[in-house]
Amino acid sequence: MNVEFINPFIASLVNVLATMAQTELKVGKPKKKTDEMACGDVSGLIGMVGPQIRGSFSITFEEALALEIMQRMLGEKPAKIDLDVTDMVGEITNMVTGGAKNELAEKGYEFEMATPMVVSGKRHTISHKVDGPKIILPFSSDAGSAYLEICFDKL
Amino acid sequence: MNVEFINPFIASLVNVLATMAQTELKVGKPKKKTDEMACGDVSGLIGMVGPQIRGSFSITFEEALALEIMQRMLGEKPAKIDLDVTDMVGEITNMVTGGAKNELAEKGYEFEMATPMVVSGKRHTISHKVDGPKIILPFSSDAGSAYLEICFDKL
Numbered sequence: 135m136n137v138e139f140i141n142p143f144i145a146s147l148v149n150v151l152a153t154m155a156q157t158e159l160k161v162g163k164p165k166k167k168t169d170e171m172a173c174g175d176v177s178g179l180i181g182m183v184g185p186q187i188r189g190s191f192s193i194t195f196e197e198a199l200a201l202e203i204m205q206r207m208l209g210e211k212p213a214k215i216d217l218d219v220t221d222m223v224g225e226i227t228n229m230v231t232g233g234a235k236n237e238l239a240e241k242g243y244e245f246e247m248a249t250p251m252v253v254s255g256k257r258h259t260i261s262h263k264v265d266g267p268k269i270i271l272p273f274s275s276d277a278g279s280a281y282l283e284i285c286f287d288k289l
Numbered sequence: 290m291n292v293e294f295i296n297p298f299i300a301s302l303v304n305v306l307a308t309m310a311q312t313e314l315k316v317g318k319p320k321k322k323t324d325e326m327a328c329g330d331v332s333g334l335i336g337m338v339g340p341q342i343r344g345s346f347s348i349t350f351e352e353a354l355a356l357e358i359m360q361r362m363l364g365e366k367p368a369k370i371d372l373d374v375t376d377m378v379g380e381i382t383n384m385v386t387g388g389a390k391n392e393l394a395e396k397g398y399e400f401e402m403a404t405p406m407v408v409s410g411k412r413h414t415i416s417h418k419v420d421g422p423k424i425i426l427p428f429s430s431d432a433g434s435a436y437l438e439i440c441f442d443k444l
Contacts, residue, residue: 177408179334179406179408180336181335181336181337181338181345181402181403181404181406182336182338182403183336183337183338183401183402183403188401188402188403188404189403189404190336190403190404190405190406192406217416220416220418221416221418224416224418225418228418246338246343247336247338247343248336248337248338248343248344248345248403249336249343249344249345249417249418249419249440249441249442250345250418251334251336251345251347251415251416251417251418252415252416252418253332253334253408253410253413253414253415253416254413254414254416255408255410255411255412255413255414256410256411257410258408258409258410258413259408259409259410260406260407260408261372261375261376261379261406261407261408261409262404262406263375263376263379263380263383263404263405263406263407264404285404286404287404
C-alpha cells in the first residue's frame with residue numbers, strides 16, 4: 135500500500151475535525167501494524183469495495199476526545215459515550231471516508247463505501263483482517279488521542 | 290428489510306458453526322433493534338456493497354463461547370481472547386457472509402464483501418449506522434451466547 139493511498143485519509147480526518155470541531159490534530163508517525171493495536175473507547179469502522187481493491191478503515195477515539203468533540207460541535211458535552219456520541223462518530227467516519235474516496239477517485243482508485251458501524255466499550259481493540267499491509271497512525275490533540283487504521287487487500 | 294434477506298445469514302451462521310465447530314446454535318426471536326444492543330467480548334464485522342444495497346453485518350460472541358469454538362475447531366483452548374481467536378472470528382465472519390452472499394445472489398441480490406474487522410474488549414457494544422431497519426438476533430448454545438446483527442440501507 136503506497137502513501138498515495140493513505141494520505142487522503144489523513145488529510146480528510148484532519149480537515150473534518152478542524153472544520154466540524156475546531157480541533158487540530160497532530161499527525162504522529164505511521165506504523166506498519168504488527169502486534170500493535172489501537173486501543174480506545176469509541177471507534178467508527180467502515181468497509182470499502184472497489185473493482186481493484188477492498189479494505190477497511192477505522193478511527194478510534196479516547197473517550198475524553200470524543201466527548202470534547204461533542205462539546206465543540208454541538209455545544210453540549212455528554213457525561214459518557216451515549217447514542218449521540220456514537221452517531222457523531224459514525225458521521226465522522228462517513229465524512230472522512232467520503233473525503234478520501236473523492237480524492238482517490240480523481241487518481242483512478244474507485245471504491246464504494248459500506249455503511250459505518252460504531253463500537254463502544256472501554257479500551258477495546260480492533261484487528262483488520264486483510265492479506266495486505268496494515269497501517270496504524272496515531273493522532274494527538276489538546277483534548278486527547280485518536281488512531282486511524284487503514285488496510286487494503288490486493289494493492 | 291424482508292425475511293428473505295435475513296434468513297440466508299441465519300442459515301449460514303448455524304451451518305458454519307455446526308460444520309466447523311460441532312456447535313449447535315438455537316435461534317432466538319429476532320428483534321428490530323432500537324435501544325437494544327448486542328453486548329459481547331469479541332465481534333466480527335463486515336461491510337457489504339452492491340448495486341441495490343449497502344449494509345453491515347456483525348456477529349458478537351461471549352468470551353466463553355469464542356474460546357469453546359477454538360477448542361472444538363482446533364483442539365486447543367486459549368486462556369483468553371488472543372490473536373488466534375480474533376483470526377478465527379474474522380474467518381467465521383467471512384464464511385457466514387460468503388454463504389449468505391451466494392444464496393442471495395441466486396435470488397438476484399448482488400453485493401460484494403469488504404474485508405472483515407474484529408473487535409475485542411470486555412462487554413463492548415456495536416451500533417450499525419444505517420437509514421433502514423436493524424435486526425438483532427440472539428443465539429444460544431451449550432457453550433454461551435452470540436448475537437447476529439444485520440442492517441441495510443435502501444431496501
